[in-house]
Amino acid sequence: MNDLDAVYRYHDGTKHHFHRFAPSLGYLDWASQPNPFRTYRDAPQRPLSPRPDAPTSPIGGVLRHSLGLSAWKRYHTSHWSLRVNPSSGNLHPTEAYVVCASGVFHYAPDRHALERRCAFTINWPDDCFLVALTSIHWREAWKYGERAFRYCQHDLGHAIAAVAFAAGHERLSARLLPEWPQRDIAALIGIDRDEDFVDAEREEPGCLMLLGPSSLVRGPSPVLDPSLLLDAVRRGTWMGRASQLSDDHVQWTFIDEIARETEDRGRTISRSQFPIQLPDYPITQLPNRRLVLQRRSALALDGRSSIPADAFFSMLSRLLPSEAPPWTALWWAPRIHLALFVHRVDGVEPGLYLLLRNAQTIDRLRAACRRDFSWTPVAADLPLVALAHGDCRRLSARVSCDQDIAADGFFSLGMIADFDASLQELGPSFYRHLFWESGAVGQVLYLEAEAAGARGTGIGCFYDDPVHDVLGLTDHAFQSLYHFTVGIPVEDTRLTTERGYEWELT
């Protein structure tokens, strides 16, 4: 059996079709709704500084502006929190851990505190720390069934980008450490410790990020020796027991299988192996902290407002690879391209467009698409081409699981992954990375939308193959992995909003 067979089986098996959704329970079992906050009982708690500009460690600032709470919403008797990072169904499968000179800590976003999991001694490089991200598949599977593994990976991509931006605010650099196998990440943060997870839902190791001064993080020499670090935690003192999130569970074995088959065994990357071709576009500043905290998903868009072409082009230029966060956090050349349904952009004719994020793909993508597309360049300094003109509002809503938000904005889009070639080159575990990249693209779009006075929404529900049919894609060479929409939101005035943390000024 080819080692990619399991990836294709899962990917095809979790497609939504017009006549049939990917397998899920089909109803919500409210009694077993997972708790969105994990805690480690008996782990000593260390509150993080509420002030991001506090002169102490930047860890609090990074976590607050990437994974912290951004608001509490209330409607009648219901009360729920939102976070800086978005999540499919607001279910938040992503957990975060910090590893620094003083030990291993779990981040508790409900309290903006660290729970100490392990104390160890090791020689630690100045001003650096690690952030490990994990997924609790059950949180997403509870609602979405088998497709949930995809959503957990999207959410990781959003979280990676959020951490990279927040590091930038602290004047730190952040990057993924691909040399760490998932198994070692699990050992480092203690999620492989059966004795601490009695009755508790297990966490799937996702990725490890190094944060610190640019000279160290992006420098040529390794900053931390994995074997020394693993040895230190093995000899360290562990504390805390993971909390159970639901009383009852449904086993989704397809998810266990795809997680196993795409396990990342780590890889050595030489930077020159994945040359990032720097484009000539102006790189905009980091979105400021206020924008990061105000990011929200639009629940509905107004179906009338438009955006000037310049603002649209500038938004798209931020999605191209550059030496700026979050792109500097990723180690691979872009594999995600955008098929855009343009509805209301002043000066840009409605229709189907394509933003090519990696010039090397153009010939293969063009060969895979319908023959009658025009491939007409749109802007001199942007790799954006018009494929076909026409009103595609109904079409875009239809393929996005009949969600009006895909038609009622300025534009919506499908993220088209260079699927076969990437998996053949980088192996089954790269299936996860394709979603991470699409999540990172989504995170930039969310923030660019806020900066433009508009609002975005990630769209994980779409009919996979009908999207491919629009483009004429007939095999797995390219696959749509994630959708997104941007426009002017219509607020739901029935909801009231409170700040994320009581101690924080509005």
Ligand SMILES: Cc1cc2nc3c(=O)[nH]c(=O)nc-3n(C[C@H](O)[C@H](O)[C@H](O)COP(=O)(O)O)c2cc1C
């Ligand atoms: C991977 C992903 C998929 C999503 N899919 C949809 C979707 O299909 N339809 C929708 O209305 N919202 C979708 N959302 C938006 C979430 O519902 C939203 O992020 C969540 O409710 C939290 O709200 P917030 O983004 O305002 O913090 C998606 C978000 C993510 C990250």
